[in-house]
Amino acid sequence: MFNSTLFRQIAASNHKLFIVITAILSALITVIMSVFVPSTISQIAEANKNAGLNPLGDISTLSDFVGNQYFGMFALILCIIYTVVLGNRMIAGQVDRGSMAYHLAAPISRTTLTVTSAIYLVSSLAVMFAIVFGVGCGVAEIAQPGKLDISTFLTLTFGFFLLQTALSGIVFVASCVFNRSSQSLTLGAGISIFFFVANLLSGLSSKLESLKHITIITLYDSKAIINDGSYVSGLIILIVIGIIFFAAGIVTFRRKDLPL
Amino acid sequence: MSIIQVEKLTKSFTTTKGIFNLSLTVNQGEVFGFIGPNGAGKTTTIRHLLGFTKPQSGKASILNLDCWSQSQQVQRHLGYLPAEIAFPENMTGMHLIRYLSDLRKLRNMKKAEELIHRFELDPSGKLSRMSKGTKQKVGIVCAFMHDPEILILDEPTTGLDPLMQAVFINLVQEEKLKGRSILMSSHVFEEIESTCDRIGIIKQGRIISNMRTEEIRNSSKRTYAIEFFERTDMALFENDAFKPKEVDSEVGRVVIEIEDSKINELLRALSTINVKSMREVPSSLEEHFRGYYKGEQIDV
Incomplete structure (x- = not known):
């Protein structure tokens, strides 16, 4: 089911992508934690008081800003890029290139291959957000000691990790179903982007609010997390979605014909 | 096994x-x-x-x-x-x-x-x-x-x-x-x-x-190229049982493909005349395969 040699090989061949995305995410959280000190936030809130539509969303506290802007926008886009590229590269990309033959002939069973790949995908996201959380807390501690609500930040980060796991499950299943990189990318990226856009539009006007029911991103309710609302059920659904999609990918890949 | x-x-x-x-x-x-x-x-x-x-x-x-x-x-x-x-x-x-x-x-x-x-x-x-x-x-x-x-x-x-x-x-x-x-x-x-x-x-x-590779090799007839000093000797092979594949009267050479069973007949015929050289044209499997590639030998 799990092969450590294969895991190390996957990590070695994808470390650059991981480092780049993690570095950008860390840099962004550093900027946010150091720039949005209480005085800046109150200034922005003051300036936006009479604006009809606030382009930054509700940002009356640091947690709001982190929830809305960081996890609602920057990190979301970057992580979608990360999972789409990585998810596709791990399975469909290798089948398309033909290099999958080397792993399977090695011999690694198909199930071991997909399970190990899925574990890498999820654990790399976990490590990525552990780093983001650590950097965020560290910078906040230096720039504005005591102003960051660490437990809220932890829940926001952890919930976001679950959201990314669910999204990566979709990319993963697309990668396991298709033998062509182009098809896997179209479906994996297509659905992820669709969810992202639907989430964005649902927040823009009350007419489009119903769109929030067709995107899984709204299951990660950062407002509820910040305001101690009910967010747990949404996160549980995300876990279930993730498990279903990863399992579907693993089962599909075990049964299909490979053009190798 | x-x-x-x-x-x-x-x-x-x-x-x-x-x-x-x-x-x-x-x-x-x-x-x-x-x-x-x-x-x-x-x-x-x-x-x-x-x-x-x-x-x-x-x-x-x-x-x-x-x-x-x-x-x-x-x-x-x-x-x-x-x-x-x-x-x-x-x-x-x-x-x-x-x-x-x-x-x-x-x-x-x-x-x-x-x-x-x-x-x-x-x-x-x-x-x-x-x-x-x-x-x-x-x-x-x-x-x-x-x-x-x-x-x-x-x-x-x-x-x-x-x-x-x-x-x-x-x-x-x-x-x-x-x-x-x-x-x-x-x-x-x-x-x-x-x-x-x-x-x-x-x-x-x-x-x-x-x-089996040997079968393919053996099943093909052997091919010999024979050169003569006298053109007139070539006539022996132009009309009778050996049916030469090629006759080159300029050089004085004939190429003959025969079954192994007929080799003695050929040797006896050759013993009566003046032969300049004789060599076997190495039979390659290539010819055998080429037929299949082109689809000449079998219709599928």
Whole structure:
């Protein structure tokens, strides 16, 4: 089911992508934690008081800003890029290139291959957000000691990790179903982007609010997390979605014909 | 004992594309040459043997293990060289060789090192930067380094220079002496002729000929080129039973194809005249194969 040699090989061949995305995410959280000190936030809130539509969303506290802007926008886009590229590269990309033959002939069973790949995908996201959380807390501690609500930040980060796991499950299943990189990318990226856009539009006007029911991103309710609302059920659904999609990918890949 | 067994295997992509009711066996210690035009179904058959593709009907088994449901056990005994080599990304040749030897839990790299030396390979470079021939050498090392009982080689000498092709043929002959069973597809007749015990020809998804190499060699008549001092002596061969294939009256040479059973008759006829030279035109399997490729000998 799990092969450590294969895991190390996957990590070695994808470390650059991981480092780049993690570095950008860390840099962004550093900027946010150091720039949005209480005085800046109150200034922005003051300036936006009479604006009809606030382009930054509700940002009356640091947690709001982190929830809305960081996890609602920057990190979301970057992580979608990360999972789409990585998810596709791990399975469909290798089948398309033909290099999958080397792993399977090695011999690694198909199930071991997909399970190990899925574990890498999820654990790399976990490590990525552990780093983001650590950097965020560290910078906040230096720039504005005591102003960051660490437990809220932890829940926001952890919930976001679950959201990314669910999204990566979709990319993963697309990668396991298709033998062509182009098809896997179209479906994996297509659905992820669709969810992202639907989430964005649902927040823009009350007419489009119903769109929030067709995107899984709204299951990660950062407002509820910040305001101690009910967010747990949404996160549980995300876990279930993730498990279903990863399992579907693993089962599909075990049964299909490979053009190798 | 049959090592590789394909029984009535069918996998159709369209009505003419695919493989249909295909059967073949490779016995212990046998080298089976698998030849046929592009798109005839060689690689499709090999995909079944490696467990990459599920049969529509029929069965492929290796060492009595089912190639589809027990592919991982099968793979342990197998060395595989794919036709179009595509290596994992971002690796050097040595990384790949180490990685595969780790996966196979090899105790040492002795055989790998020996092969690297033998093929004069420098595996330190990035795989993506390697030339076709160098990649092929890396592929050969990966297929042979764990000393597998069974080898499946899909067009193994593509991209190798003639010297390296000869090194490869030697390697296959050595493995054969060790009792390894080998299935090898190729378009290079020489390579097939000098290594294979049995040759199967596949066309449009069907095996249309499956013969021992010796049978093919013996079944063809022998061809001799005979030169004469006197043109008049040539007349002897122009009209009677020998039916020359070629008559070159400028040089004074005839080319005769005869059955072995008639060789004494020929010698007696030749003994009465003044012969300048006589040599056998080496019969190549090529002619035999070429017929099948063109579809002259059989309609499918």
